[in-house]
Amino acid sequence: MNDRMIPAARMTGHSQRGQCAKRISILDAAADVFCRQGFAAASIDEIAAVACVSRQTIYNHYREKETLFVAVVEDVMNRANAMLFSVLSAFPDNADNLEDDLTVFVIRLNKNCICNHDGKFLRKLVQTEGERYPHLFESWRQHGPGKLTTALSALLARLAQKGALIIDDFDVAARQFVALGNADLQMMTLFGGTPSDAELEKAARNAVRTFLRAYGRPAADKAGTQPQLAALSG
Amino acid sequence: MNDRMIPAARMTGHSQRGQCAKRISILDAAADVFCRQGFAAASIDEIAAVACVSRQTIYNHYREKETLFVAVVEDVMNRANAMLFSVLSAFPDNADNLEDDLTVFVIRLNKNCICNHDGKFLRKLVQTEGERYPHLFESWRQHGPGKLTTALSALLARLAQKGALIIDDFDVAARQFVALGNADLQMMTLFGGTPSDAELEKAARNAVRTFLRAYGRPAADKAGTQPQLAALSG
DNA sequence: GTAAAATTAGACGCCATTGTCTAAAACGTC
DNA sequence: GACGTTTTAGACAATGGCGTCTAATTTTAC
Numbered sequence: 058m059n060d061r062m063i064p065a066a067r068m069t070g071h072s073q074r075g076q077c078a079k080r081i082s083i084l085d086a087a088a089d090v091f092c093r094q095g096f097a098a099a100s101i102d103e104i105a106a107v108a109c110v111s112r113q114t115i116y117n118h119y120r121e122k123e124t125l126f127v128a129v130v131e132d133v134m135n136r137a138n139a140m141l142f143s144v145l146s147a148f149p150d151n152a153d154n155l156e157d158d159l160t161v162f163v164i165r166l167n168k169n170c171i172c173n174h175d176g177k178f179l180r181k182l183v184q185t186e187g188e189r190y191p192h193l194f195e196s197w198r199q200h201g202p203g204k205l206t207t208a209l210s211a212l213l214a215r216l217a218q219k220g221a222l223i224i225d226d227f228d229v230a231a232r233q234f235v236a237l238g239n240a241d242l243q244m245m246t247l248f249g250g251t252p253s254d255a256e257l258e259k260a261a262r263n264a265v266r267t268f269l270r271a272y273g274r275p276a277a278d279k280a281g282t283q284p285q286l287a288a289l290s291g
Numbered sequence: 292m293n294d295r296m297i298p299a300a301r302m303t304g305h306s307q308r309g310q311c312a313k314r315i316s317i318l319d320a321a322a323d324v325f326c327r328q329g330f331a332a333a334s335i336d337e338i339a340a341v342a343c344v345s346r347q348t349i350y351n352h353y354r355e356k357e358t359l360f361v362a363v364v365e366d367v368m369n370r371a372n373a374m375l376f377s378v379l380s381a382f383p384d385n386a387d388n389l390e391d392d393l394t395v396f397v398i399r400l401n402k403n404c405i406c407n408h409d410g411k412f413l414r415k416l417v418q419t420e421g422e423r424y425p426h427l428f429e430s431w432r433q434h435g436p437g438k439l440t441t442a443l444s445a446l447l448a449r450l451a452q453k454g455a456l457i458i459d460d461f462d463v464a465a466r467q468f469v470a471l472g473n474a475d476l477q478m479m480t481l482f483g484g485t486p487s488d489a490e491l492e493k494a495a496r497n498a499v500r501t502f503l504r505a506y507g508r509p510a511a512d513k514a515g516t517q518p519q520l521a522a523l524s525g
Numbered sequence: 526g527t528a529a530a531a532t533t534a535g536a537c538g539c540c541a542t543t544g545t546c547t548a549a550a551a552c553g554t555c
Numbered sequence: 556g557a558c559g560t561t562t563t564a565g566a567c568a569a570t571g572g573c574g575t576c577t578a579a580t581t582t583t584a585c
Contacts, residue, residue: 079562093422097332100542111563116544184481185419188327198478229475229497236474240466244432247418263463271505313532334572345533350574532581543570551562 080118082108087129092178095185096126130182130193137175138200144169145208155221155273156265163238163261170205171239172251180246206231222272230272237264314352316342321363326412329419330360364416364427371409372434378403379442389455389507390499397472397495404439406476406485414480440465456506464506471498 086108090099101122105112119125144165149158170176179197187194209231216222224230241260245252252260320342324333335356339346353359378399383392404410413431421428443465450456458464475494479486486494 095329095331095419097329101544102542112543113545113564114562117561121544122542180481181418184415185329202478226497229501232474232477233471233497233501236470236477237467240470241463243466243470244436247414263460263467267463267467267505271501335574336572346573347534347575348532351531354574356573526585528583528585530581530583533579535577535579537576538574540573541571544568546567547565549563549565552560554558554560555556 079110079114083110083115083118083125084129084132086110087125088133088178091126091129092181096122096189101125127190130179133175133178134197134200137170137179138204140173140175141170141201141205145205145212148212155216156269159265159268160258160261163264164257166205167238167242167252167257167261171246172242172257177246202235206235209234221274223274224272233271234264234268237268240264313344313348317344317349317352317359318363318366320344321359322367322412325360325363326415330356330423335359361424361427364413367409367412368431368434371404371413372438374407374409375404375435375439379439379446382446389450390503393499393502394492394495397498398491400439401472401476401486401491401495405473405480406491411480436469440469443468455508457508458506467505468498468502471502474498 083104087099087104089107090104093099094103101112101115104125105115108115115125119128144162147165148162179201183194183197187197206228210227213222213224213230213234214227217224217227222230238261239246241263242252242256245256317338321333321338323341324338327333328337335346335349338359339349342349349359353362378396381399382396413435417428417431421431440462444461447456447458447464447468448461451458451461456464472495473480475497476486476490479490
């Protein structure tokens with residue numbers, strides 16, 4: 058409902074098997090309705106109406122409600138995965154200004170992986186239907202937060218080796234980094250509205266400042282340069 | 292299903308209007324089923340079966356499914372509220388060993404307010420049905436996390452005034468304190484199994500250590516006394 | 526012990542939803 | 556323009572859950 062209003066745009070991206078316009082339209086509508094209503098309360102008729110598609114067409118592409126549901130989850134997870142990888146690999150190799158770099162990273166992470174449509178969908182879904190589909194929960198854990206903390210742990214280790222950080226336990230630090238990044242947005246993240254860009258930036262700044270106060274090289278102390286982050290594309 | 296297996300035990304606590312054994316049994320069963328299935332998928336028949344009660348009895352006490360649902364939420368929220376107050380007021384007035392005190396506090400908080408049955412229920416519920424019942428979400432926010440961070444902010448201000456902490460923004464610090472306390476348990480907290488006591492203690496220790504590294508008086512630095520927390524009742 | 530209240534089991538109507546089926550219509554391709 | 560495929564609208568049975576009703580039974584109160 059929020060992202061990608063033009064279904065055709067996705068055909069160019071990854072033309073997986075049978076990704077015709079109808080399928081995409083159905084997947085998007087189903088994601089919307091499943092997310093709003095939950096699996097049980099979501100009705101095929103409503104999905105068909107939102108997708109501007111006949112009910113029979115849905116049953117034509119996906120044998121039953123369950124099939125459609127797992128297809129939706131798979132689709133959303135693939136996109137979220139790609140986005141996470143993109144954000145992770147955008148972290149600059151040669152650290153220029155650590156505080157700025159980390160702040161931009163947190164902003165990107167929150168904006169594109171946690172507060173975005175897919176992130177909210179997956180979190181809500183896992184909690185709503187995770188008990189019914191344990192493999193769904195497990196898959197989400199491994200590909201979502203698991204991958205994030207693993208990659209983050211490696212990143213922190215790299216920074217510590219350079220002497221920019223002083224960390225005893227990289228995994229703990231990685232989890233704390235994520236937790237701090239979400240501290241100011243938890244109410245938003247858990248449910249409801251998306252935070253504004255200003256809120257995102259302030260939250261990221263608070264998080265990074267505290268993180269660096271705990272793990273930063275004590276030499277730099279504070280003061281120093283007032284962080285100036287101009288372009289935070291995407 | 293987990294806590295209070297003996298319904299009669301609650302009659303002594305707060306004998307609110309009409310809190311007979313049947314009502315309590317129904318409320319408990321309904322909480323269980325609503326939590327597992329969500330509102331839509333939960334069936335009155337299953338609730339009746341779990342409560343070992345006739346379906347008609349449920350309709351006798353609660354006019355319809357919706358009525359039962361809000362009664363369940365109210366009930367769980369009341370208990371969670373009382374527990375949160377209890378944990379908050381258990382923080383020692385005259386700080387002895389700050390690190391130990393905070394650690395015990397985090398353990399109690401996580402164990403009795405976040406990882407316990409009611410906490411998980413409310414969090415799951417708010418995310419599952421919050422969109423349908425905005426007032427439910429709002430009420431939970433005010434009485435749950437809202438009250439917690441407010442009280443925590445006051446506590447941190449008290450500690451800062453004593454010189455034990457150096458904090459510029461108490462609200463931010465309070466949110467970060469909560470976030471750090473949950474950092475190691477987020478996967479558990481979000482869904483699934485309850486962490487063991489050892490995990491709870493280690494998570495609390497990690498959280499408090501990082502928090503004090505960021506906000507603690509730099510004089511004490513580290514080393515000092517190895518924290519020794521013996522009794523952490525409740 | 527008896528009367529009143531609460532509880533039970535089961536049947537019932539009603540409604541929404543799922544998934545199937547069919548005939549008509551739209552679409553694309555040659 | 557003709558043909559095969561896809562889509563559509565609607566009817567259809569089957570299922571299951573909600574909420575009501577009733578008669579029998581248990582519990583409670585006096």
